[in-house]
Amino acid sequence: MRLASKPIGGIVKTYGGRGPNHFDGGILIGDAGCFVDPMTGEGITPAAESALLGATVIADALELGRTDASFLGAYERSFRAYFDPAMRYLDFVACVMRNRHFREFWLGVVARGCEMAMRDRTFARLSGAGFGGLEVRPLDIIGRMWAKSAGQLLADGGRLAAGIASGRVPSLPGIADMARWHSGWWASLAEDPAWHARWLADVAAKWLRLPTTTRLHDPRARGPVQLRLTGSLSR
Structure with a gap:
């Protein structure tokens, strides 16, 4: 403890x-x-x-x-x-979420995950089983998260370009999430740089241990x- x-x-x-x-x-x-x-x-x-x-x-x-x-x-x-x-995987996730300045970002991510689960049955089954405690498959979860995030950002980038060309800016959930993360990062750093550095070091240490324990x-x-x-x- x-x-x-x-x-x-x-x-x-x-x-x-x-x-x-x-x-x-x-x-x-x-x-x-x-x-x-x-x-x-x-x-x-x-x-x-x-x-x-x-x-x-x-x-x-x-x-x-x-x-x-x-x-x-x-x-x-x-x-x-x-x-x-x-x-080890849950410990890493909990450590990342421990910084209160990212609260708005995580609320947005959870909302996006719920929306995605309603559209994608495979994602719903995988994440539901994991968060429900039935099966945690870190490699599958991380891989799917990165793939979905990359797909969302690419889609948002295309919609942003089309919106700018037509003279209007559409609602872009993925880019909005990135903005919230950026805002939380700088708020944490500004409030207490020393704590932010210790938190970041803890996150990095836990991340580096994942490849040796993930199955x-x-x-x-x-x-x-x-x-x-x-x-x-x-x-």
């Missing part, structure tokens, strides 16, 4: 701690291990899932008499493989973790 700086205030609930969630003699689960949904702040389900993942490692550790950090590192690898594909499918979408106790504890 980290304190947000002044433009938003309060405590930022996010996924992943500053350090590893294992050490000599123990592991961290639930809130102690920062297993929190970055978008909703919900932590009950991730806490239960982290406990199940941890239990399998602890069972093996007790059976083999290995409670050193090296052995318990299996827990770190296990929860990273399970949570990272979706949580076509989210392992969590396949259902709850199956606890398999081994050794004497399972008999």
